[in-house]
Amino acid sequence: MRGNVVELAVAVVVGAAFTKIVNAVVDGVIGPLVGAFGTQNLDSYTSCLKGPCGEVNGEQIGVLISWGSVLSAALTFLITAAVVYFLMILPMNRFKARMDAKKPQETPAATELELLAEIRDELVARRTAAAQDQVELDKTVSAQRSGSGES
Secondary structure, X not given: OOHHHHHHHHHHHHHHHOHHHHHHHHHXXXXXXXXXXXXXXXXXXXXXXXXXXXXXXXXXXXXXEOHHHHHHHHHHHHHHHHHHHHHHHHHHHHHHHHHHHHOOOOOOOOOHHHHHHHHHHHHHHHHHHHHHHHHHHHXXXXXXXXXXXXX
């Protein structure tokens, strides 16, 4: 299961399945609510952009904007998106989060900066140890020279 691909597939399938239900909700519930202020059919909401709109001798005059059908389509989309998100995507994300929480935690790989700091610290430790060994060696040589010089 690859995250976004599965979510997209679910959204397409559920969106297609709920199209009729959502259209019925828009036509049966939203339409009458809007109808309380005007007509129940959202498609009848129009505006004339230029000049008087209508037909004269079978020819369309004016520029008619059918914004009611756009509103209906937008409401259908919003309802479909909400159904898909809250009934499919959100529960799937919660399920994946639970499954990820059950997996054993891996130790994170060290970053480049952390690795460089470890190398630096190791080199400093080796240099300090080498300097201490040199001091010990100098003391031993010096003690041997002073002991052989006295004899």
